[in-house]
Amino acid sequence: MRNTTRAIISDLAVRYPALAVCEPSVMAAAEALLRCFSGGGQLLVCGNGGSASDSEHIVGELMKTFMLDRPLDETMCEKLRMAYPDHAENMIANLQRAVPAISLVSETALMTAYTNDNSAEMAFAQQVLSYGRPGDILLAITTSGNSANVLNAARIARVIGVEVLGLTGESGGRLKALSDQCICAPSAVTYQIQEYHLPIYHCLCACVENELFGGIA
Secondary structure, X not given: OOHHHHXXXXXXXXXXXXXXXXXXXXHHHHHHHHHHHHOOOOEEEEOOOHHHHHHHHHHHHHHOOOOOOOOOOHHHHHHHHHHOOOOHHHHHHHXXXXXXXXXXXXXHHHHHHHHHHOOHHHHHHHHHHHHOOOOOEEEEEOOOOOOHHHHHHHHXXXXXXXXXXXXXXXXXXXXXXXXXXXXXXXXXXXXXXXXXXXXXXXXXXXXXXXHHHOOOO
């Protein structure tokens, strides 16, 4: 891991002193994400309510520029110029390298159909079963650590060889035992946990981006 990436994690506790207790677990989570993406894996993210919004937020940060420029590599640029000479420069100017991530909460038709026809508690698990591959990571977000649909997603992930990264409150709930890595925000109050989750996952996104697209070690 780059020194600049370690500095991003250290800075989290400087800006949010209460999160100093989370620094080891944030470091472990960042290392897991880097192994995943470096190995060609993808991130699946799920949660309910505010955590559903966080799921979409995280995917948005990973799939496009967060803080660093992510220009297409020259090989892709040349392929575009060869294939579409009239459109290539516009595509090159506007497309970016991305980190593959899927928000499981965004499949509205599937979620509502599955909830109606089968089981709301299995809606995320069904998607993990379909999308997940060994080497991928499931980022499971629940402030209580006990959301049934999130727990079932984690259970399926473990069965099919998808690593589980938990993001929860101070107790960890039942999710903690199902997680390979678990970041427990230091509060038992839902809105405070959610307030801590945002800087934590922004830190993780910054770490991933710095490692994959940064130029300074």
